[in-house]
Amino acid sequence: MKLSFELNAKRVDVDVPERTTLADCIRHHLMQTGTHVGCEHGVCGACTVIVDGAAVRSCLMLAVQAEDARVTTVEGISDEHCLTPLQASFRKHHALQCGFCTPGMLTTAHALLTEEPDADRDRIRDVLSGNICRCTGYIPIVEAVYEARSSYTKK
Numbered sequence: 001m002k003l004s005f006e007l008n009a010k011r012v013d014v015d016v017p018e019r020t021t022l023a024d025c026i027r028h029h030l031m032q033t034g035t036h037v038g039c040e041h042g043v044c045g046a047c048t049v050i051v052d053g054a055a056v057r058s059c060l061m062l063a064v065q066a067e068d069a070r071v072t073t074v075e076g077i078s079d080e081h082c083l084t085p086l087q088a089s090f091r092k093h094h095a096l097q098c099g100f101c102t103p104g105m106l107t108t109a110h111a112l113l114t115e116e117p118d119a120d121r122d123r124i125r126d127v128l129s130g131n132i133c134r135c136t137g138y139i140p141i142v143e144a145v146y147e148a149r150s151s152y153t154k155k
């Protein structure tokens with residue numbers, strides 16, 4: 001099935017079987033492999049991308065549902081020349097170890113701070129509670145997101 005949407009600020013056209021998930025479309029057809037796939041059941045949050053401003057689990061969404069949408073992956077919130085303030089904060093706070101959960105943590109945090117740059121630790125914890133990390137114990141992740149708030153501005 002042919003579909004077209006905006007991926008990381010670029011229009012993309014892709015032809016995928018009807019039942020292809022957005023995660024598989026992004027990774028296998030559009031070769032943006034920053035989005036990770038863990039559970040494939042909507043539980044771990046590793047596959048989180050931003051669709052029209054909202055953090056969504058790309059393993060639970062069909063690619064065809066993204067027709068004409070604005071999809072942003074971890075690549076789209078990165079800078080190829082340097083770390084973004086959010087990424088730098090993750091590094092500073094040792095908020096990643098194996099890194100498998102990190103794309104989902106970054107996209108979830110980015111979606112939150114874009115809407116709520118004054119989110120407090122409880123709010124950050126609440127929003128990130130749907131993202132599983134098997135390595136860090138979460139406290140460094142919450143601290144990293146909290147410190148990165150200053151790089152986001154209120155709308």
Ligand code: FES
Binds near residue numbers: 037038044045046
């Ligand atoms: S791979 Fe999508 S939530 Fe786990």
Ligand code: FES
Binds near residue numbers: 095
């Ligand atoms: S850093 Fe390993 S799963 Fe989170």
